[in-house]
Amino acid sequence: MIKLHDKFFKPFIPAKQIDEVMQRLATEIANDVGDEIPIFIGILNGSFMVVSDFVKKYPKPCEVTFIKLASYEGVKSTEDIQRLIGLTQDLTGRTVVILEDIIDTGNTLAEVHRIFKNENVKSLKIATLFYKPEAYKKDFKLHYVGIEIPNKFIVGYGLDYDGLGRNLPEVYQIKQTQHMTNLVLFGPPGAGKGTQAEFLKEKYNLVHISTGDVFRFNIKNETALGMLAKSFIDKGELVPDQVTIDMLNAEVEKNAGANGFIFDGFPRTNAQAEALEKLMDSKDSQINAMIALEVDDEILVERLLGRGKTSGRADDANESIIRNRITEYYNKTAILKEYYSAQDKYFGVDGVGSIEDITERLSAVIDSL
Numbered sequence: 623m624i625k626l627h628d629k630f631f632k633p634f635i636p637a638k639q640i641d642e643v644m645q646r647l648a649t650e651i652a653n654d655v656g657d658e659i660p661i662f663i664g665i666l667n668g669s670f671m672v673v674s675d676f677v678k679k680y681p682k683p684c685e686v687t688f689i690k691l692a693s694y695e696g697v698k699s700t701e702d703i704q705r706l707i708g709l710t711q712d713l714t715g716r717t718v719v720i721l722e723d724i725i726d727t728g729n730t731l732a733e734v735h736r737i738f739k740n741e742n743v744k745s746l747k748i749a750t751l752f753y754k755p756e757a758y759k760k761d762f763k764l765h766y767v768g769i770e771i772p773n774k775f776i777v778g779y780g781l782d783y784d785g786l787g788r789n790l791p792e793v794y795q796i797k798q799t800q801h802m803t804n805l806v807l808f809g810p811p812g813a814g815k816g817t818q819a820e821f822l823k824e825k826y827n828l829v830h831i832s833t834g835d836v837f838r839f840n841i842k843n844e845t846a847l848g849m850l851a852k853s854f855i856d857k858g859e860l861v862p863d864q865v866t867i868d869m870l871n872a873e874v875e876k877n878a879g880a881n882g883f884i885f886d887g888f889p890r891t892n893a894q895a896e897a898l899e900k901l902m903d904s905k906d907s908q909i910n911a912m913i914a915l916e917v918d919d920e921i922l923v924e925r926l927l928g929r930g931k932t933s934g935r936a937d938d939a940n941e942s943i944i945r946n947r948i949t950e951y952y953n954k955t956a957i958l959k960e961y962y963s964a965q966d967k968y969f970g971v972d973g974v975g976s977i978e979d980i981t982e983r984l985s986a987v988i989d990s991l
């Protein structure tokens with residue numbers, strides 16, 4: 623991650639990918655232009671890197687010139703385009719290719735078309751390295767597009783944020799400023815994760831996602847996901863990773879504006895932890911802590927058998943299924959302690975005592991983050 627002025631930016635498109643795209647554009651345009659000697663026109667300032675790399679890859683004779691327009695103030699594209707340096711040569715009858723670093727609203731492009739209206743060029747083609755389809759508001763045809771990108775501010779490879787960042791050989795994307803607190807509540811079945819999550823979500827205004835609850839909801843409603851999950855859950859086994867990961871992603875997406883999440887029962891495998899990291903990364907966020915409730919096995923079995931008398935959960939009903947769930951935890955899930963310890967994010971909490979005492983122990987960890 624880098625900081626320019628007051629904002630943070632994260633790596634978005636590596637230099638190697640840009641290079642490959644520039645090569646493709648140069649080849650494509652050379653094929654279309656044929657034997658003509660085209661004149662490539664860069665729009666300063668942003669396009670200087672694009673033009674420089676493009677013409678080095680262009681395999682045939684060509685001419686190069688620039689015009690200078692300005693549209694950006696800070697991170698917003700303004701309507702008002704200033705013409706700072708115009709055309710300085712006669713282009714009558716010429717094949718002209720505009721080389722742009724980025725096309726977003728299309729305001730700069732509108733100004734380019736105004737400039738060329740009376741130039742009597744043979745043809746005017748538009749090529750751009752980056753294109754933001756969600757931001758584009760004009761009808762001008764874009765003849766050559768390198769990479770379509772989402773409507774987020776980017777810097778690097780000629781593009782700047784208030785003057786900085788143009789020299790970076792790769793492209794960075796602005797990091798969203800929204801701060802989330804994301805916790806993984808961890809521990810074997812029966813450790814009290816669900817009970818504690820209910821208190822913590824109120825106290826810290828977080829969204830609680832229990833993968834077990836979501837599965838049970840689906841089983842009750844006899845959805846396809848429920849039917850699939852049931853066969854695993856009833857035996858005390860884990861539901862396959864991809865099914866669980868897809869479901870978790872969908873649950874997070876449903877709560878796009880959340881302050882943060884308490885993940886309860888997820889992740890349970892390394893693959894799930896990696897998927898969660900990716901998901902958090904896509905939200906410019908991260909898991910802040912894994913907080914584990916530590917409870918002895920025999921107490922767990924006793925608690926779950928007790929709960930089974932009233933919960934109606936098939937997987938709480940008999941001791942051998944309960945023990946299988948605990949075994950699954952040690953075989954597949956407990957390794958995640960290492961995963962989060964390696965990132966200094968693992969916090970163990972004694973899970974035996976009154977509900978209030980345990981909530982306090984957990985809160986102490988959260989408050990220290």
Ligand code: AMP
Nearest residue numbers: 833834854855859860861866887888890
């Ligand atoms: P829980 O309510 O967390 O004890 O989960 C009940 C059951 O749902 C587990 O024994 C698994 O069969 C299934 N399950 C819940 N979360 C996951 C997960 N992250 N990965 C795989 N299976 C899960």
